[in-house]
Amino acid sequence: MPNNKSNLILNNEIVTDEWSLVTMPAGEEVVKKQAGKVVLFKLTGESTHSAEQVAQTVIPATGKILVPLAVWQARKEELAPRHAAGEIGVWLDTHELLEDLVSSVDDLNSLPLIAVHVERFADGRIFSIGNLLRMRHHYRNDLRAFGDVLRDQLFFLKRCGFNSYLIRADRSAEDALASLKDFSQPYQGAVDEQLPVWRRVNRQPVSQ
Amino acid sequence: MYKYDEIDQAIVDERVKQYRDQTRRFLAGELTDEEFRPLRLQNGLYIQRHAPMLRIAVPYGMLSSRQLRKLGDISKHYDRGYGHVSTRTNMQLNWPKLEDVPDILAELATVQMHAIQTSGNCIRNTTTDQFAGVAPDEVVDPRAIAEIIRQWSTFHPEFALLPRKFKIAVSGTKQDRALVQAHDIGLEFYRDQDDKVAIRVWVGGGLGRTPILGSVVREHLEWQHILTYCEAIIRVYNLHGRRDNAFKARIKILVKALGIEEFRRQVEEEWQFIKDNPNTITEAELARVSQYFTQMPYETLPEHDARFDSAIASNPAFATWVRRNTHAHKQPGYRAVTLSLKPHGRAPGDITSEQMHLVADWADEYSFGEIRPSHEQNLILADVKLSDLFPLWEKARAAGLATTNIGLLTDIICCPGGDFCSLANAKSIPIAEAIQMQFDNLDYLYDIGELELNISGCMNACGHHHVGHIGILGVDKDGSEWYQVTLGGKQGNDASLGSVLGPSFAAEEMPGVVQKLIDVYIRERTEEERFIDTVRRIGVAPFKTHVYGDKKKEVAHA
Numbered sequence: 002m003p004n005n006k007s008n009l010i011l012n013n014e015i016v017t018d019e020w021s022l023v024t025m026p027a028g029e030e031v032v033k034k035q036a037g038k039v040v041l042f043k044l045t046g047e048s049t050h051s052a053e054q055v056a057q058t059v060i061p062a063t064g065k066i067l068v069p070l071a072v073w074q075a076r077k078e079e080l081a082p083r084h085a086a087g088e089i090g091v092w093l094d095t096h097e098l099l100e101d102l103v104s105s106v107d108d109l110n111s112l113p114l115i116a117v118h119v120e121r122f123a124d125g126r127i128f129s130i131g132n133l134l135r136m137r138h139h140y141r142n143d144l145r146a147f148g149d150v151l152r153d154q155l156f157f158l159k160r161c162g163f164n165s166y167l168i169r170a171d172r173s174a175e176d177a178l179a180s181l182k183d184f185s186q187p188y189q190g191a192v193d194e195q196l197p198v199w200r201r202v203n204r205q206p207v208s209q
Numbered sequence: 210m211y212k213y214d215e216i217d218q219a220i221v222d223e224r225v226k227q228y229r230d231q232t233r234r235f236l237a238g239e240l241t242d243e244e245f246r247p248l249r250l251q252n253g254l255y256i257q258r259h260a261p262m263l264r265i266a267v268p269y270g271m272l273s274s275r276q277l278r279k280l281g282d283i284s285k286h287y288d289r290g291y292g293h294v295s296t297r298t299n300m301q302l303n304w305p306k307l308e309d310v311p312d313i314l315a316e317l318a319t320v321q322m323h324a325i326q327t328s329g330n331c332i333r334n335t336t337t338d339q340f341a342g343v344a345p346d347e348v349v350d351p352r353a354i355a356e357i358i359r360q361w362s363t364f365h366p367e368f369a370l371l372p373r374k375f376k377i378a379v380s381g382t383k384q385d386r387a388l389v390q391a392h393d394i395g396l397e398f399y400r401d402q403d404d405k406v407a408i409r410v411w412v413g414g415g416l417g418r419t420p421i422l423g424s425v426v427r428e429h430l431e432w433q434h435i436l437t438y439c440e441a442i443i444r445v446y447n448l449h450g451r452r453d454n455a456f457k458a459r460i461k462i463l464v465k466a467l468g469i470e471e472f473r474r475q476v477e478e479e480w481q482f483i484k485d486n487p488n489t490i491t492e493a494e495l496a497r498v499s500q501y502f503t504q505m506p507y508e509t510l511p512e513h514d515a516r517f518d519s520a521i522a523s524n525p526a527f528a529t530w531v532r533r534n535t536h537a538h539k540q541p542g543y544r545a546v547t548l549s550l551k552p553h554g555r556a557p558g559d560i561t562s563e564q565m566h567l568v569a570d571w572a573d574e575y576s577f578g579e580i581r582p583s584h585e586q587n588l589i590l591a592d593v594k595l596s597d598l599f600p601l602w603e604k605a606r607a608a609g610l611a612t613t614n615i616g617l618l619t620d621i622i623c624c625p626g627g628d629f630c631s632l633a634n635a636k637s638i639p640i641a642e643a644i645q646m647q648f649d650n651l652d653y654l655y656d657i658g659e660l661e662l663n664i665s666g667c668m669n670a671c672g673h674h675h676v677g678h679i680g681i682l683g684v685d686k687d688g689s690e691w692y693q694v695t696l697g698g699k700q701g702n703d704a705s706l707g708s709v710l711g712p713s714f715a716a717e718e719m720p721g722v723v724q725k726l727i728d729v730y731i732r733e734r735t736e737e738e739r740f741i742d743t744v745r746r747i748g749v750a751p752f753k754t755h756v757y758g759d760k761k762k763e764v765a766h767a
């Protein structure tokens with residue numbers, strides 16, 4: 002049921018999206034097969050676009066824009082003034098290398114938004130990317146998941162440092178909000194709550 | 210054993226609620242098959258040939274009598290009156306209804322049980338040795354660490370959707386009974402030169418269609434760092450494991466592709482960033498969890514019990530059972546007992562609801578109320594006094610749980626195969642049953658001695674055929690069921706993978722083929738040799754000649 006309402010969750014609320022998503026023009030999509038089955042996932046580090054696609058990407062002249070990592074890398078000079086104005090967010094795919102994003106900018110926190118595109122909800126690389134951005138690279142601004150984003154993965158995304166989720170268009174963001182509260186006291190330390198439960202609460206042994 | 214506090218209880222209760230809603234949305238058409246699949250799998254629910262199969266977690270193979278009674282009730286009420294002990298020490302129901310699963314989970318939660326992560330591409334149930342805490346050769350009781358790993362891995366947010374399933378085993382003994390080399394991560398406790406407890410970390414083992422024994426990624430790890438080190442390993446795997454081909458997605462393939470040195474380098478680099486982070490295990494947390502696994506309140510007993518000794522002397526059947534089905538115990542005057550779930554002619558590992566209730570009663574009466582399913586698909590009462598063995602044996606025998614075949618040819622490990630599993634190439638249970646009937650003579654079985662025979666219905670290797678002394682694998686030839694035989698596999702510290710004997714056989718040939726393998730062994734063995742020793746000494750060739758030589762003649766006659 003497509004609707005006009007926003008499907009973007011930011012910090013536990015549904016908000017309208019201030020950012021325009023920039024995508025590359027379609028390239029030649031080669032259908033790959035392995036053992037007779039269509040390959041659904043791209044390998045980490047696999048390159049999936051051409052220099053042409055990067056060059057031909059149409060960038061809106063004004064407003065906050067969320068640009069693909071490859072475009073950001075290749076056209077940084079052109080984007081520099083807008084970057085300085087806080088109008089550039091960067092997105093990457095789960096198979097792209099986070100190192101490329103990190104080395105593309107002096108200060109990651111000069112990006113008000115980083116977004117990770119997950120083509121299939123079952124692709125758990127997005128969780129490690131979130132963790133590394135927050136913990137290793139100390140990224141503090143908005144971190145968004147978009148693509149095949151469904152409510153049953155939200156709790157995990159939140160725990161891995163995401164604070165924004167663009168729920169897939171045919172699903173309700175309203176319903177999805179509930180899933181952010183699936184568990185009240187998770188066991189292990191992660192990004193949102195770094196202490197494992199035994200450091201958070203005084204757990205008394207239960208008598209035998 | 211471990212007892213839930215309100216935090217553990219809240220997690221399983223919240224899980225029931227979450228899964229109930231997921232099932233509701235699936236039935237209402239709000240979730241597609243594809244979307245529901247990982248959700249139900251991470252809750253142990255497979256859709257198989259006839260009905261769903263629900264795999265209930267028995268963490269590191271520890272059950273209380275109360276839990277086993279509940280499993281008896283559940284299998285009676287929601288299933289067909291029996292359950293199945295799996296090779297990863299879980300309990301499986303073969304006929305539950307998808308709509309009933311939330312109610313089953315709610316019942317399980319009342320006895321501190323669940324089905325979380327018993328399937329799916331996530332960290333699975335951590336397994337260990339069935340004699341943990343009672344084995345005389347134990348270095349460390351591995352159960353506290355296994356429980357700490359259970360909690361850490363439960364709903365681990367970063368590792369919820371890995372490229373493929375991920376299994377961790379912990380061994381605390383000199384003789385490895387936890388198969389650490391056949392797991393994605395194997396943690397092996399040992400004492401280092403300074404007599405301090407250390408862990409050797411194995412990685413990248415696994416059976417399945419590409420059987421590989423693990424490699425050592427770190428020779429010496431201190432226990433405080435187990436979780437962060439596992440985190441480093443699994444993060445490297447999560448990011449770089451292959452997702453493009455399910456058959457190449459296990460960590461073993463990544464380790465092979467990178468080579469163990471490069472894999473180790475990446476893990477160590479990752480670990481430097483997270484070492485000492487808050488998931489580092491503290492003395493206090495280890496102490497808290499260890500309190501649940503302290504020594505049982507044993508009586509101080511002499512090594513010998515007069516009544517027991519005279520029962521052994523006067524009753525050969527009892528004596529045989531004691532020799533085959535009971536095991537040394539670190540506490541004088543006690544033994545561990547294996548109740549055989551392998552009566553000849555029945556599906557290995559199956560147990561009826563009534564038997565579950567009986568075993569629960571015996572556990573209360575004789576073994577501190579605890580039961581342990583083993584990866585060989587039997588049940589163990591770990592702490593039985595010598596003086597209680599005779600009455601226990603009489604009851605077990607009456608209930609069909611005292612077949613004296615533990616460790617022998619008919620103690621077969623067998624997957625559900627074509628009778629239940631939709632991935633099967635061939636049936637496996639009828640093969641096990643036919644072999645058991647072929648070797649139904651107990652004296653003959655004892656003469657053959659220790660032998661592990663493992664059967665899988667396809668190359669996914671749920672029945673561990675690669676590490677069976679004799680392995681049987683179901684293969685598909687032009688749509689009909691055939692069986693390939695491997696010889697010389699072994700679990701344990703000196704693990705090995707079996708070699709293929711030759712062209713495969715039809716189902717009705719299998720008991721005869723096994724018979725011929727045994728004939729060669731009997732002919733060739735030296736006094737003290739077990740089957741596996743003879744195979745290792747003389748190689749596969751003599752077996753091959755005997756099996757196929759005759760086969761050719763028969764064909765020629767026909």
Ligand code: HEM
Nearest residue numbers: 255257295296297415416417418624625629630669670671
């Ligand atoms: C009937 C439903 C079942 C299905 C559909 C199923 C499916 C599979 C598949 C696809 C694999 C291979 C995974 C891989 O190599 O990546 C596998 C492995 C395995 N299964 Fe099952 N299985 C079933 C039942 C069982 C049962 C009943 C047991 C225990 C008796 C079992 C124990 C195992 C074990 C131990 C492995 C691991 C081999 C290894 O990774 O080392 N499975 N299963």
Ligand code: SF4
Nearest residue numbers: 624630633666667671
């Ligand atoms: S080995 Fe094959 S046939 Fe047997 S249970 Fe596993 S997947 Fe099914």
